[in-house]
Amino acid sequence: MGWSTASADTTLPDDGAHTVRVALGARAYDVLIGPGLLGKAPSLIDCRIGARRCAVVTDKNVAAWHLGPLEAGLKALGRYAGAVVLEPGEATKSFRELGPLCERLLEMSLERGDLVVALGGGVIGDLAGFAASILRRGVRYVHIPTTLLAQVDSSVGGKTGINTPQGKNLIGTFHQPSLVVTDTAVLTTLPARELRSGYAEVAKYGLIGDAAFFDWLDRNRHLILDHDAVALARAIERSVQMKAEIVARDETEAGERALLNFGHTFAHALEAWTGYSERLLHGEAVALGVCLALRLSEELQLCPAATADRVSAHLEAVGLSTRLSQIPGGDKADAIELVRLMGQDKKVRDGRLTLILARGIGQAFAMPEVDAALVREFLARELKRELHLQPRLPDG
Ligand SMILES: NC(=O)c1ccc[n+]([C@@H]2O[C@H](COP(=O)([O-])OP(=O)(O)OC[C@H]3O[C@@H](n4cnc5c(N)ncnc54)[C@H](O)[C@@H]3O)[C@@H](O)[C@H]2O)c1
Numbered sequence: 062m063g064w065s066t067a068s069a070d071t072t073l074p075d076d077g078a079h080t081v082r083v084a085l086g087a088r089a090y091d092v093l094i095g096p097g098l099l100g101k102a103p104s105l106i107d108c109r110i111g112a113r114r115c116a117v118v119t120d121k122n123v124a125a126w127h128l129g130p131l132e133a134g135l136k137a138l139g140r141y142a143g144a145v146v147l148e149p150g151e152a153t154k155s156f157r158e159l160g161p162l163c164e165r166l167l168e169m170s171l172e173r174g175d176l177v178v179a180l181g182g183g184v185i186g187d188l189a190g191f192a193a194s195i196l197r198r199g200v201r202y203v204h205i206p207t208t209l210l211a212q213v214d215s216s217v218g219g220k221t222g223i224n225t226p227q228g229k230n231l232i233g234t235f236h237q238p239s240l241v242v243t244d245t246a247v248l249t250t251l252p253a254r255e256l257r258s259g260y261a262e263v264a265k266y267g268l269i270g271d272a273a274f275f276d277w278l279d280r281n282r283h284l285i286l287d288h289d290a291v292a293l294a295r296a297i298e299r300s301v302q303m304k305a306e307i308v309a310r311d312e313t314e315a316g317e318r319a320l321l322n323f324g325h326t327f328a329h330a331l332e333a334w335t336g337y338s339e340r341l342l343h344g345e346a347v348a349l350g351v352c353l354a355l356r357l358s359e360e361l362q363l364c365p366a367a368t369a370d371r372v373s374a375h376l377e378a379v380g381l382s383t384r385l386s387q388i389p390g391g392d393k394a395d396a397i398e399l400v401r402l403m404g405q406d407k408k409v410r411d412g413r414l415t416l417i418l419a420r421g422i423g424q425a426f427a428m429p430e431v432d433a434a435l436v437r438e439f440l441a442r443e444l445k446r447e448l449h450l451q452p453r454l455p456d457g
């Protein structure tokens with residue numbers, strides 16, 4: 062799956078936006094990518110969907126920077142139903158917020174032909190998408206993703222949902238958006254730590270299926286982190302193409318879509334272990350997870366030696382931690398507990414795990430029936446080896 066051989070339908074319309082089509086038959090939609098698209102979103106929605114009224118769902122941080130132009134454009138078109146501005150943070154993806162959100166949308170008299178517009182990161186996209194999927198038995202929604210993670214991952218593929226005390230994302234629906242408007246310029250207001258965290262998902266696409274893309278990232282990662290508009294658009298476009306291709310072949314994760322979880326079984330355990338807190342953001346956990354998956358692949362002699370070192374060096378140059386001992390309290394991690402937490406993951410049955418491993422960069426595959434004891438011993442060795450490793454990377 063090389064850089065120039067993508068099969069997703071990608072075009073460059075006159076306004077300079079890249080378009081990636083998510084080919085899902087009657088539920089197909091476009092992802093538009095480019096700088097400055099937020100201001101054009103009202104007219105893009107108007108031309109492409111023509112919904113009667115739009116209710117915007119966002120969070121306080123995003124609203125402070127980016128709600129104004131969207132609101133003004135929708136008002137000018139006579140399409141604006143109002144905005145619901147929620148608290149930022151993972152806790153917002155909850156039943157506690159879902160009920161009042163749906164009621165607010167009903168109070169705005171949102172009808173079945175109207176539209177929910179999710180302006181925000183993955184939290185807002187997941188919650189607003191879920192609300193849209195159940196409101197009046199389903200209304201359409203548009204996502205305007207404002208974090209790098211949401212731009213390359215959560216805005217594409219239609220997984221919506223909320224968290225419960227029993228776990229993350231256990232309640233939800235598949236509800237595809239009608240349009241995704243990805244403005245690369247909104248990333249300039251995103252905290253640097255969030256940008257780096259999202260970058261881990263970009264690198265993941267190279268690792269799972271496109272070695273040439275990973276090589277390109279190796280040469281251009283500094284441009285992406287410096288918000289270079291061309292490099293950002295290219296990285297996001299390639300990531301979205303890859304996700305779109307996989308989702309189009311396996312919308313409900315019966316098989317291939319699981320490859321997108323490369324590094325994620327480890328990552329989810331680490332996120333649970335750190336209490337889904339500021340100690341470890343999702344993408345930060347993914348960076349650690351892909352390195353663990355590659356080191357395990359090397360140990361099992363599935364993948365050439367030094368692959369994990371190359372990827373670790375790349376991610377560390379970006380400012381991401383790649384070893385357990387580098388996360389706050391990581392030196393106290395316990396292999397038994399981590400494997401128990403991996404067992405909470407949906408991909409585990411009877412002490413056997415399905416792990417996404419790799420034969421090399423760009424060559425991830427699903428390995429079913431991996432013995433949990435083998436993974437426990439691997440993690441115990443990793444932790445032992447790391448006890449006297451370098452201090453964790455500086456913040457900021
Ligand atoms: N649906 C899916 O397929 C999918 C895939 C991956 C992740 N997710 C979900 O995504 C969520 C994480 O999303 P996220 O990483 O985008 O986090 P987030 O939505 O919590 O955003 C991170 C922080 O950045 C702030 N922010 C967002 N955009 C900003 C901007 N442009 N300028 C300034 N601040 C901004 C937010 O207010 C928040 O404080 C998790 O709940 C995860 O489960 C879903």
Ligand SMILES: [Zn+2]
Nearest residue numbers: 214262343347
């Ligand atoms: Zn992820």
